[in-house]
Amino acid sequence: MDQNEYKKYLKHQYFHEIRPLQPVNDVISAFQKKLDIVETGLSESEAIFLKMTILNYINAHNDDLIKPNLDNLNFVSYELVRNEKSAHYYNLMREIISNDERIIVIIESQLNEITSNCEELKVDMIIERGIDTSHVNQETDEFFAYLMLFDTYNENH
Numbered sequence: 001m002d003q004n005e006y007k008k009y010l011k012h013q014y015f016h017e018i019r020p021l022q023p024v025n026d027v028i029s030a031f032q033k034k035l036d037i038v039e040t041g042l043s044e045s046e047a048i049f050l051k052m053t054i055l056n057y058i059n060a061h062n063d064d065l066i067k068p069n070l071d072n073l074n075f076v077s078y079e080l081v082r083n084e085k086s087a088h089y090y091n092l093m094r095e096i097i098s099n100d101e102r103i104i105v106i107i108e109s110q111l112n113e114i115t116s117n118c119e120e121l122k123v124d125m126i127i128e129r130g131i132d133t134s135h136v137n138q139e140t141d142e143f144f145a146y147l148m149l150f151d152t153y154n155e156n157h
Contacts, residue, residue, distance in 0.1 A: 010147035019130035036081035
């Protein structure tokens, strides 16, 4: 399938599932209804993940608006409590993390960014967060990247 055919497939298959962009705090609230997600501090190894995340966000938002406001960014970390509700995600991660490690989620509300050390959870949360309608209307690369997340989601559920 060539690129144009794939784009047509994505639009046909998933257009009805597009969600309008919402704040990451709302995404956390929605997931807290399904899973036990609690605010937490970070271990040393998780702090490294946060530092990499911050660098990624800075590079992704490489404009003059973010650089002067770096001190104002507020990253909040959450833990996905290991229990029956979260077993799906922990089972997907079992080869990557040990029994004493945990799945974390990190948000920054000003940037409206969310990430996790569990790729499947990250995808699910980005789908839940939605996409800005300007990307949908203009059919940008971000729009098609968002639609591709639904393919990933369907492979994992």
